[in-house]
Amino acid sequence: MRYHLPKRWILLAVFLLIMCDISDAQSVTKVVNTKTNNSSGPVDSWIKIETSEFIHNPVKKVILYVDNVAVKSASTVNTNLQQGSYVFALDRSEMNKLFFTFENRTREMNVSIAEEGSLPLKNAQPFTFHFYTKGWLQGSILLIVVMVILIVILVKKFEILKEASGIAKAYSLSSLQLIIWSSVIVVSIVFLSVATGSMPSITNTTLVLLGLAAVTKAAANGIGTPAGIKGQATLTGFKGLMSTDGKVKIHRLQFLAFTFLYCGIFLFHVFSSLKLPEFDQNAWILMGISSGTYGGLKTQES
DSSP states (O other): OOOOOOHHHHHHHHHHHHHHHHHHHSEEEEEEETTTOSSEEETTSEEEEEEESOOOOTTSOEEEEETTEEETTOEEEEEETTTTEEEEEOOHHHHHHHHOBTTBSEEEEEEEEEETTSOOOBSOEEEEEESSOTTHHHHHHHHHHHHHHHHHHHHHHHTTTEEEETTEEEEOHHHHHHHHHHHHHHHHHHHHHHHHSSOOOOOHHHHHHHHHHHHHHHHHHHHOOOGGGTTSOOOOHHHHHHOSSSSOOHHHHHHHHHHHHHHHHHHHHHHHHSSOOOOOHHHHHHHHHHHHHHHHHHTTOO
């Protein structure tokens, strides 16, 4: 007795075989750095992804996946549907945020793509990402230490924290803020340039913070030293910055507190994301209010 399979089962089996064949064919076959054509490069480079039989709907967006994580900031800068190739521009900030650790200078990760709303293609190809240049991280940290020591020596030798006024030389809090922000920004740029091997992009936040410190210093010079301390003995150390009559002034304390707070946040972002930060406008407004409060109440000091 012969047993005949129903035609619908035969058709279903053929369909599944075709789908499996197509599924296997739809894969990433090559991932390279567009500059070197090698399967490695920095996290802020352009990478070219070549696929096999990838049926892409031009209406839908193609998403880059690294270790099955969607890198949403990576944008396609070139697409060739006939050849199945896609070029993505990587954003250092998000790549570092998603994958960077100080323990791993380089990491080999699987790279794949998918249409928006779909799963990544199979057979994702490995690509070695370089987060910072080999051996230069330690050197950049040593350079930072040397720069900080030099800044301290210059401040002490040339008394640039003091401003001449009458007989005494009063400590200038606005000078301290300008020195701090200048040092933080210079150290950050040097660190990022040496550690990553490329000059960092200067953000609006960097320009605003340095400009705000410069404006505050200029305004403080215009206000001058309160008449009540002219000719008096100059106070040293913390009291010299926080007071004009031996008593700590609240507007000076808050001014210094916000300066150190945002300097700490700035440096933390630089070392954790390997990129100059971008604060929101509310942070700028807060720093502006702090500087304005200091300048306004400085006129009433005696």
